[in-house]
Each structure stands twice: as C-alpha cells, then as structure tokens.
Amino acid sequence: MKKSILFVALTSALATSAHAESSVRLYGLVDTAYGFQQVKVTETLANGTLSSSVKxxxxxxxNGFAGGSYWGLEGEEDLGNGTRALFALESGFNSSNGSAEEAGVLFNGHAYLGLSNDNWGSLTIGHQGNxxxxxMSDVDPFGTDFGQAGAGSVFGDSLGATYSRSIKYMSPDMEGFQFGTAIIYNKTKQTLNGASTREDNTGVSFGLKYGTxxxxxxxxxxxxKSTGSVRSHSWAIGGSYDFDVAKVYGAFGQQRDGMFGDLFPLAKEQENNGVVEATPWNGKGYRQNAWLAGLSAPVGDNGTVMFSxxxxxxxxxxxxxxxxxxxxxxxxxxxxxxSKRTAVYGFASYGKAKNRLYTSTGALDYTEKVKSTQVAIGLRHYF
Known part of the structure; x- marks a missing residue:
C-alpha cells in the first residue's frame, strides 16, 4: 500500500515537472466578411481609339480582410540556463467555405523549429516570415492587412513575405532596439546523361527597429534570386508616433529588378478568365517607389477609426x-x-492607376487605366 502511494506521488511530481517545463498552445484567428469589389480596366490605343474595357x-x-483566417500550434520547452526549444506550425484557411488557403500545403503560414534565450535572442529554421x-506592421494604420487598404497593395510582399528553407536570427530587445537577419539558401544540381539542371534560390532579409x-x-x-531570374532588391523605411488623440504613420520603399508580390497598379484583368495577374514586364530593369501616409484615432473606449x-x-x-x-x-x-478577442470592422478603399506602355522604339503604344473599389464589413475573433 505504501509503495503504491509512493509510486503515485512520484508519478504526479514528474508529470507536474514536465508540464511546467514544456507547453503547447493552440492559437488562431477566424475572420469572415461580407464585401463588394469592383475592378475596371480600360485600354486606349495611342491614337485615342478604345481598345478594350473589362469590368x-x-x-x-x-474570407476576412482584417487579417485572414488561420490556426496554429506553438510550443516551447525549457532546456535550462535560460534556453528554450520552440516551434510553430501555422495554416491559413478560408472561413467562408472551410477550404485550405493553399492547396497541397499543410502549413503555409509558419513551420519552423529553433532555440531562444533572453540574453542572446532566437535562432529558427524552416518556413517563416522575413x-x-x-x-513593419506598425507603419500602417491598417496593420498591412485589410485587403486593398493594406500596405501590401503598393509595397507587395516586401513588408510581409514568407520564405521556405530559411535560417533566421532575431536579437533580444535592447532597451527598445532590435535587429534580425534571415538567410535563404537552396541550391540543387542534377546531371542526366551529361546534361545538368540547376535550382538556385538564395536570398537575405535584414531589419532594424526601435520602439517605445x-x-x-x-x-x-x-x-x-530564384532559378532563371535576376536578383531582386527591396528596402523600406517607416515609423509611427502616438499623440494619444491620434497616431500618425508613414513609410517609403523601393524595389529593383523585380516585384516582391502582386501590386495593385500592375494588375491587369485577363478577359479570358477574369483572373488578375501581374503584367509581363516584371523583371530586370524594373524600378519602383512606394509610399504611405496614415492616421488612426480612438473613438470612445473601444473604437478606432483609420485613414491612409x-x-x-x-x-x-x-x-x-x-x-x-x-x-x-x-x-x-x-x-x-x-471584447479583448472579438471585433467588428468595416472599411472602404478606392484606387486608380495608369499604365503607359511603349514600343521598343520608345513610341507610346497604349494606355491602360485601372480603377478598383473594395468595401467590406466583417467580424474577427482571436483564440
């Protein structure tokens, strides 16, 4: 009887110790909205003749616009001396129909494993954000989300890309200062009967921030740089300041020799299938400047109004x-x-663009005008 009591006591103590040293958390966001979107593309030839008009x-x-729907698992284990093992597995989904956000990919958000320490920071490997x-989420009053209203419309994925097969180091917070860097290096060479094929995906991501x-x-x-493409470059700078009665935001960035993700003014409505795709002139020689100015202000105790x-x-x-x-x-x-986890939101966004295409001799070929309107009301809940 005494042995049985001792065994139960030891088992309970070990279980309690293991529970204290490691943990796994389920988290996510369910975001669903009802909205309206209209895109109109008009092409006019150099002589002023209407070529086509698609609406x-x-x-x-x-699926919601305020952040998209996703679920994830994250956990950590205390290894002693202030060091922890950590992991995260995250998958996006469409809350309006329950389908996976990306077919054939289980964890398209994050899938990484690493180590962290309060003194030297964290080192993670896998599929993770730049x-x-x-x-950079705090350079935009819409938090780089909210569909067309978010900064991704002009900055593309440069403010929020996800890289596979990457190694990322993030420093600890040093009195408001923090820096991080990531390396993407994946080279494969295959030789068949003397003929070689290569896959070359390499890149670097770096950032520095200061916050109070x-x-x-x-x-x-x-x-x-990906196989068969030129090396693309992107940089951005931005900030925000809270005056209590209002918070101001600003950002500026450039991209060279390629787009980092789809961009609003470079979208072209394809008449055959209605799918918005990037224009074919993306690549070497591409030069882009993007900017943003925004404002947010509290309304009562629970509301926030946003402009950009x-x-x-x-x-x-x-x-x-x-x-x-x-x-x-x-x-x-x-x-x-x-509540702390649930919010309702609404937004309206209007954008217009003009693309002027030229022949190889420099003569104007045609002008393309794009007008896009997006309005939505949604509900989101964090868990």
Whole structure:
C-alpha cells in the first residue's frame, strides 16, 4: 500500500515537472466578411481609339480582410540556463467555405523549429516570415492587412513575405532596439546523361527597429534570386508616433529588378478568365517607389477609426514592353472591439492607376487605366 502511494506521488511530481517545463498552445484567428469589389480596366490605343474595357464585380461573403483566417500550434520547452526549444506550425484557411488557403500545403503560414534565450535572442529554421514581417506592421494604420487598404497593395510582399528553407536570427530587445537577419539558401544540381539542371534560390532579409510605448521606427532590406531570374532588391523605411488623440504613420520603399508580390497598379484583368495577374514586364530593369501616409484615432473606449493614402510610381525601360505606371489608393476604416478577442470592422478603399506602355522604339503604344473599389464589413475573433 505504501509503495503504491509512493509510486503515485512520484508519478504526479514528474508529470507536474514536465508540464511546467514544456507547453503547447493552440492559437488562431477566424475572420469572415461580407464585401463588394469592383475592378475596371480600360485600354486606349495611342491614337485615342478604345481598345478594350473589362469590368468585374464581386458581392458576397468572403474570407476576412482584417487579417485572414488561420490556426496554429506553438510550443516551447525549457532546456535550462535560460534556453528554450520552440516551434510553430501555422495554416491559413478560408472561413467562408472551410477550404485550405493553399492547396497541397499543410502549413503555409509558419513551420519552423529553433532555440531562444533572453540574453542572446532566437535562432529558427524552416518556413517563416522575413524580418519585415515582424518589424513593419506598425507603419500602417491598417496593420498591412485589410485587403486593398493594406500596405501590401503598393509595397507587395516586401513588408510581409514568407520564405521556405530559411535560417533566421532575431536579437533580444535592447532597451527598445532590435535587429534580425534571415538567410535563404537552396541550391540543387542534377546531371542526366551529361546534361545538368540547376535550382538556385538564395536570398537575405535584414531589419532594424526601435520602439517605445509611443514611437516606432523600422528599416528593412531583402534581396532574392530564384532559378532563371535576376536578383531582386527591396528596402523600406517607416515609423509611427502616438499623440494619444491620434497616431500618425508613414513609410517609403523601393524595389529593383523585380516585384516582391502582386501590386495593385500592375494588375491587369485577363478577359479570358477574369483572373488578375501581374503584367509581363516584371523583371530586370524594373524600378519602383512606394509610399504611405496614415492616421488612426480612438473613438470612445473601444473604437478606432483609420485613414491612409498610398502611392506608387514604377517603370521598366528595358523590358520587351517598356512601361510607366502610377497609382493612388485612398482608404478609410473603423474597428470596434466587442471584447479583448472579438471585433467588428468595416472599411472602404478606392484606387486608380495608369499604365503607359511603349514600343521598343520608345513610341507610346497604349494606355491602360485601372480603377478598383473594395468595401467590406466583417467580424474577427482571436483564440
């Protein structure tokens, strides 16, 4: 009887100790909205003749805009001496129909494993966000989300890309200062009967930030090269300051020799399938400037109103279809917290762009005008 009691006591003590040293947490966001979107693309030849006009409209329920829906598992184990093992597995899904966000990919958000320490920072390997993904959300009143209203419309994925097969180091917070860097290196060579094929995906992501309770400043840089493409470069700088009665935001960035993700003014409505795709002149010679100015202000105890203006200027003189592009996006939104985890939101965004395409001799070929309107009301819940 005494042995049985001793065995139960020891088992309970070991279980309690193991529970204290390691933990796994389920987290996520369910975000569903009802919205309207309209995109109109008009092409006019150099002589002023209308070439084509395409308009598409969408009205109905969709996956949320305020952050997208996802679920994930994250955990850590105390290894002693202040060091912890950690992991994260995250998967996006469409809350309007329950489907996976990306077919054939189980964890398209994050899938990484690493070590961390309060003194020297963290080192993780796997499928994870670039440094800007952790540093730059506070340069936009919409948090780089909210569909067309978010900074991704003009900055693309440069403020929130996800890289596979990457190694990332993040320093600890040093009195408000923090820096991070990530390396993407994946080279494969296969030889068959003397003929070789290569896969070459390499890149670097770097960032530096400073933050206090009221102020934020960030600087990020990414460079990427994939098989068969030129090396692309992207950098951005931004910040925000909270005056209590209102918070102001600003950002500026450039991309060279390639786009980092899809960008609003460079979208072209395809008449055959209605899918918005990037224009074919992306690549070497591509030069882009993007900027953002924003404002948010509290409304009562639980509400926040948001405004932003975004712009972009892009050109590519060496492409097979030389082009110049300019765009402007104006957005307004409101979010109301029903609790610490649940909020309702609404936003409206209007953007317009003009793409001017030229022949190889420099003569104007045609002008493409893009107008896009997006309005949505949604509900989101964090768990």
């Amino acid at each position: 598409s409209r969408t009205l109905g329920m969709d 440094v800007a993904d952790e540093f 309770d009221k102020a934020f400043f960030g600087l990020v840089y990414d460079t990427l 203006y975004q712009g972009i200027s892009a050109k590519n003189k060496v492409a097979s279809e030389p082009v110049k592009s300019k765009a402007h996006i104006f957005s307004v939104g409101y979010s109301h917290d029903l």
